[in-house]
Amino acid sequence: MFPKNAWYVACMPDEITGKPLGRQICGEAMVFYRNAEGAAVALEDFCPHRGAPLSLGFVRDGTLVCGYHGLEMGCQGKATGMPGQRVNGFPSIRHYPVIERYGFIWVWPGDAAQADAAKLHHLEWAESSAWAYGGGLYHIRCDYRLMIDNLMDLTHETYVHANSIGQKEIDEAAPKTTSEGDTVTTSRFMENVAAPSFWKMALRGNGLADDVAVDRWQICHFTPPSHVLIEVGVAHAGHGGYHAPADKKASSIVVDFITPETETSIWYFWGMARNFRPDDAALTASIREGQAKIFSEDLEMLERQQQNLLKWPDRKLLKLNIDAGGVMSRRVIDRLLELERVKGESESTSQSAVSRVIPVRAAT
Amino acid sequence: MFPKNAWYVACMPDEITGKPLGRQICGEAMVFYRNAEGAAVALEDFCPHRGAPLSLGFVRDGTLVCGYHGLEMGCQGKATGMPGQRVNGFPSIRHYPVIERYGFIWVWPGDAAQADAAKLHHLEWAESSAWAYGGGLYHIRCDYRLMIDNLMDLTHETYVHANSIGQKEIDEAAPKTTSEGDTVTTSRFMENVAAPSFWKMALRGNGLADDVAVDRWQICHFTPPSHVLIEVGVAHAGHGGYHAPADKKASSIVVDFITPETETSIWYFWGMARNFRPDDAALTASIREGQAKIFSEDLEMLERQQQNLLKWPDRKLLKLNIDAGGVMSRRVIDRLLELERVKGESESTSQSAVSRVIPVRAAT
């Protein structure tokens, strides 16, 4: 169960350079490409002629061409041509609203009529030259909510990432979780601790001593449908921690865009945005490499946890104080799902069949 | 759904040299081997002793011996011996009629009583020394009818095989489809076009200039249950095309024997028969290599198309003029399936259980 009327990261721009990209998102098989204007387009990955996946085709002058028999597909899911054929009467395929912003291609898998670019939250770090960003993509076979739990409870760092960002003091500092509207925030502050290895690297990268005590913080922000941005950092101890001046700290934002593929698998777009030495490409690469290794450590745990939950579907899990971030985020999600359900019932819309969606839209 | 009372290619003779061969055909697990007379035999791949697959056994003096405990199986599916045992009362396993002809082993997966060698169509190219043949075998995870569609609509060559046999003019020349009895023919003629690379090779192989305009033809013949033979060729332009004299053309027959393994997988026996320079083994090898590469290009498309159709089982596909060959071939198949269904109901036979089949035969 995932909200479908929401913006999800579909892919990174360099994934649709040249060839079309087939990717399943929220259970919908989609094909992504750029049209003649260079705008990203998302359609059902199904040629109305004989059912071939359009993602096996190619893009000719901004038009998606089926690689089986040459049907040309328009950006709205209506065939525009085919050698030797009149295509007017061909059935349409679904088209999905897309936005390219903040260095990502975003897609709206639900009701296109409700898609609104204004609903995409603002990401300052993605637009400012004071920030640098590096990241990557993992495919993980788990429910997207298990990844939200993971990110909204960073005590796991002590265990899963013991050699990089984990440290005993995370465990010992109780987190505080609050909620406002649809957002959930879990924060944890540690004072006068040793910096773990990843942060020593970041301190050095920022030109700071790495062998002195630090104040450390982690502030996790959940926003629907499944995005978690985490303000993280260390400051030389006693200079105000999170509020320390820039020359006393190394801080950044851990970026987590979690896109469901199916009920039990995700596309996990991870990265880190930092506001120090933004022009240092070597530092960006180094941080990216370190983060890739650290985040890969979660994969086996999440996939095996998923298998366990499928094996024991009736077991209740614990909801401790450290789980409050995940628990409250799931409440937000449940509320959105319920909204979609009620709205869906009252409109009797079906989002999986174009033919049925169109009359309904005409009727509203 | 596939007709079971029909001859299908089971394997090539060199596949049953020495060891027995296990292969599933039309949902039936079979074992193939040669008996003492050298004749090919097909039996259920199930030892009546403990259920071991007989294909893991060996052939001793033309007798199939189970590799687990040494049961000796006769050509009719009746055990003929086992060390220390009396085998008279052992249950029989099913035996399938087999013909070796035209360079292939053919099997009849349905009711043995209806098997008739005369129902195997005649293949002149396979018996004449004026022809040479080379071919291979692919396993593809798709409904056999998707492969029939593929072969009865060669417009896909323009897209799937763009670098070898595809060319724009295929698209532009409308095909003509006719049906007579159980056979379907789709033909397409192109005049005064450039020869694509595969045909240039063939022209050179036939001692003809490859840099002149040609007339090109494709005449696809479907015959039940699922065989497609395609007359293809090019002639130097203006000499009569299909009817041009032998020294002005390079022509051949594309051979496609499509044997269902399951509802969604096939054994695809492909090859090419040619009537020029039949003794040139190097040319045969060269053509075979080229065809292997070209035909491998269809695999991903067909398997992904199959996955799409399973994902969207309710979507209607289009039936354009170019699809007429496939559509009409499916009508022939549907007619045969209906005949088998009606006949099956009236006889109440079951072809999957030997014990039930035998009394019925005795009763007729």
Next chain:
Amino acid sequence: MFPKNAWYVACMPDEITGKPLGRQICGEAMVFYRNAEGAAVALEDFCPHRGAPLSLGFVRDGTLVCGYHGLEMGCQGKATGMPGQRVNGFPSIRHYPVIERYGFIWVWPGDAAQADAAKLHHLEWAESSAWAYGGGLYHIRCDYRLMIDNLMDLTHETYVHANSIGQKEIDEAAPKTTSEGDTVTTSRFMENVAAPSFWKMALRGNGLADDVAVDRWQICHFTPPSHVLIEVGVAHAGHGGYHAPADKKASSIVVDFITPETETSIWYFWGMARNFRPDDAALTASIREGQAKIFSEDLEMLERQQQNLLKWPDRKLLKLNIDAGGVMSRRVIDRLLELERVKGESESTSQSAVSRVIPVRAAT
């Protein structure tokens, strides 16, 4: 269907050195490790906090720690600690009785209240310095009863192991099967035969001529739930065979502990115990290597037999005299299963849910 109130081999001691071991036994996902006293422990492989597999965690001073968020699990399945948490109210997980004996870790997957170390049969060869043992572990995708059949009918050696321990005379010597209580014994004696290659090696290993006629014996002992010990050997012909003096024979015990993983897969612990030259480690390694190769020859046969039986679930298999060992062993198993069923019904216990098992125990 497997008896659950029985001792099964879970693992070898060197499998739980250092890291915990996750292994499914009789359908139960278990984690194995050593506690502070060095005793082997088996628990459900499920952290009650968030469902992570405990086998991904680590052992700290004999305490199993979850690798996700640091929950510390006690040997009885009760959480003993977690950073920043009170764990008193945490739900317990199941704990399984374990014995370490005879060089193996044994587990009781059923009702812990019925577990009794005295029910583990005595294995003299495992405790005496006059014997040496070498063995290994295979994972095989077949019903555990197919492996029992295999081992209680050694005529398969003639076919499956033709080049090592198989010989024609096995086939020709009728076996004799008897049953006493829950044990089943099948024996076969061959006189004045040539020794097959494995036994030539063993004769040489024992300092005996390998080029003379031998008397050979195989005495298979089944004991529940699924253990098969086979006395095997050869003696120089005419010295009494099985009863020949030690300096005229090479004999050993083939050890087979078959532990169901699921209904159609097993952990197969195989080995050989011998009472000649027990201190010759090189000979142990050589025999082990030979046996590993021989026993690997059964894998494909058993897995393919299993697939055949799943494909034809309604076919009856034959029960010949050579199958009597397997048939009678299955009768013992069926009797035990029926006992468990009746007992289970009368107590209304469920072994898969801790919460339901505990009150029942309290009530007794």
